[in-house]
Amino acid sequence: MAWNLDSQRPIYAQIIERVQYDIVSGHYNPGDKLPSVRELACEASVNPNTMQKALSELEQSGLVYSQRTTGRFITKDTSCIRKIREELAKQQVLEMIRRMKQLGFTKEETLTLMDKIYEEATYEHTIGV
Amino acid sequence: MAWNLDSQRPIYAQIIERVQYDIVSGHYNPGDKLPSVRELACEASVNPNTMQKALSELEQSGLVYSQRTTGRFITKDTSCIRKIREELAKQQVLEMIRRMKQLGFTKEETLTLMDKIYEEATYEHTIGV
DNA sequence: TTGATTGTACTATTTAGTTAATACAATAAT
DNA sequence: ATTATTGTATTAACTAAATAGTACAATCAA
Secondary structure, X not given: OOOOOOOOOOHHHHHHHXXXXXXXXXXXXXXXXXXXXXXXXHHOOOOHHHHHHHHHHHHHHOOEEEEOOOEEEEOOOXXXXXXXXXXXXXXHHHHHHHHHHHOOOOHHHHHHHHHHHHHHHHHHOOOOO | OOXXXXXXXXXXXXXXXXXXXXXXXXXXXXXXXXXXXXXXXXXXXXXXXXXXXXXXXXXXXXXXXXXXXXXXXXXXXXXHHHHHXXXXXXXXXXXXXXXXXXXXXXXXXXXXXXXXXHHHHHHHOOOOO
């Protein structure tokens, strides 16, 4: 799967976000071992230092932990994972609503547009994942 | 009004976005004269060069145009403005839906969460504009 | 024991974004 | 005519992010 990193935001920040989503969405399971820093760096076409920085920062969230010489693992604390998943979802919706209000869309107009886009997505496969 | 620029993304990109939203949301009217580069730079606490870069790039969208020595103006082409407003809205909703799918939220779950957040916003004034 | 792999650490270099400080030509106001 | 303001251009310096290259100690498999 492609990493789709752009240069608009710091790469390490995009990596953090990506792995975070991979964890809370169940792509990785609790207790899973992550590929090594070097492997992930290669996979993402990124310098190992950048990947290292991203992963070590990600540890602050509690989603992953590292064992000095055996590797890096997904937390087994499922409630932590669930909690962050909820947070991310709320964040997304909140940000969208904020922007739509900025654009002068009412709740109803927003819902109408959402419905339309969901329909399109269903038939045209516009939305990935 | 504060510019709320952060250091995560390039400042000039945030400025472009900000002015774009100010135009399509009607804060500026078609034909309006923008404050000068220097004024805006001061207002945003940013170097004039950064503001100049942002505004000159924004011209590519057709939302503003500059007259060499008289100033920079909002386009009078209201259909262009409307079109970009629709695009921005669609972009927002699409991105949100994509992320929510990534998180494993169904359309119904997403709508439920939206409703809840809209309620909160109504009573708690959580969402600025 | 040997060799490969692990996370981690360190230094140097490059690049993009930002700031700083000017400068200039064209316009508008006085 | 003079002055201030406009967008624009240019050069230098600074910073953060990213890359490149190397190194080390701890673990595990052979």
